[in-house]
Amino acid sequence: MKEKEIILEIKGVSKNYGRTAAVRAVEMKIGAGDIYALIGPNGSGKTTLMKMIVGLLRIDKGEISILGNQITGEAIEAKKLIGYVPDKPEGYGYLSGKELLYLTGRLKGMREAEVRVRVEQLMKLFDIEKILEGRMDGYSRGNLQKTAFLAALLGEPKLLIIDEPIVGLDPVSIRVFGERLVKFAKDGGAVLFATHTLDFASKYANRVGVMSEGKIVAEEKLSNKIKIEKVYEKAL
Numbered sequence: 001m002k003e004k005e006i007i008l009e010i011k012g013v014s015k016n017y018g019r020t021a022a023v024r025a026v027e028m029k030i031g032a033g034d035i036y037a038l039i040g041p042n043g044s045g046k047t048t049l050m051k052m053i054v055g056l057l058r059i060d061k062g063e064i065s066i067l068g069n070q071i072t073g074e075a076i077e078a079k080k081l082i083g084y085v086p087d088k089p090e091g092y093g094y095l096s097g098k099e100l101l102y103l104t105g106r107l108k109g110m111r112e113a114e115v116r117v118r119v120e121q122l123m124k125l126f127d128i129e130k131i132l133e134g135r136m137d138g139y140s141r142g143n144l145q146k147t148a149f150l151a152a153l154l155g156e157p158k159l160l161i162i163d164e165p166i167v168g169l170d171p172v173s174i175r176v177f178g179e180r181l182v183k184f185a186k187d188g189g190a191v192l193f194a195t196h197t198l199d200f201a202s203k204y205a206n207r208v209g210v211m212s213e214g215k216i217v218a219e220e221k222l223s224n225k226i227k228i229e230k231v232y233e234k235a236l
Contacts, residue, residue: 004031005067007081007159007190008053013062014214015048022048024214025062030159030190030207035181037201038194039232040211046194047087049211050163053192054084066159080108083152087163087194089144091136097147098123098132101154108155115154122150125180126173141168149177153184160184162193166200178204202228 010028014021023045030036038046051057053064055075064071069078092100098119105115123129126146131139139147145168152160160181166174181191181204195201201208208228210218220231 004033005188006031007034007067008192009063009065010049010053011063013049013052013059013064015045015052015057015060021214023052026214026216028209028216030192032158032188032190033185034207035185035191035205036193036207036209037205037228038192038209038211039196039198039201039228044211045214046211047163050084050161050192050194054082054161055079080155081158083155083157083160085145085148085152085160085162085165087167089148091139091144091147093135093137095136096133097128097136097139097143100136100147101132101151104151105154110155118154119150122153125150125176142170142173145169146173149180153180158189160189160191160193162191164195165193166195166197174200198228198232208232 006029008028008030010026013023013026015023026049040046048057052059053071055071059071066078066081069075069081071078101119101122102115105118106112110118123132128143128146131143132147136144136147165177169177178200185191202222205222207221208219208231209216210232218231218234222228
């Protein structure tokens with residue numbers, strides 16, 4: 001049996017804010033085809049870990065690599081492989097969502113014609129073509145979330161990092177979001193998302209990690225016999 005390609009590898013990563021340990025010696029491997037749900041209480045370190053993975057926070061100790069490319073310094077090669085949706089997506093008021101998507105595609109190295117075609121395809125996911133024509137300072141929380149997700153899918157990411165994926169989304173959009181994550185993983189990508197919504201995680205994730213006080217305190221492959229609620233309750 002062919003060994004699964006490791007897309008994200010985290011080795012002994014720690015992060016302190018002054019004397020407070022936000023993330024403590026985290027170890028993690030996520031391979032192609034994995035949809036990994038990171039769950040845990042508020043303040044457990046999930047967002048801090050994700051910001052280190054995408055290069056927004058400096059790693060105090062340890063290593064993070066994407067397909068062997070380390071997240072250190074500018075980490076240009078590693079960052080090309082990541083699509084990121086933060087916990088609170090922001091709009092650029094003077095831009096429309098469509099303009100932001102075009103700009104994102106160009107910044108990711110896509111050709112202009114390629115960006116145009118890809119943006120037209122992605123906008124149909126949530127049926128928000130008309131909304132994306134308007135300025136982003138008028139967007140709802142859900143539409144900002146959708147726009148950020150579409151931007152994350154531009155280029156050729158191998159890893160999606162999503163902090164609280166379904167905040168502000170209606171039930172239909174939640175289903176579309178989840179199904180797109182499944183397709184991304186089936187196509188050889190990997191997904192790591194943090195959530196407080198166990199129903200969404202149990203439906204779409206195939207692995208789960210529980211984070212508490214900066215540490216991964218439990219990790220399981222999900223199946224019909226192993227339920228996410230039981231993993232969470234046992235860990236905490």
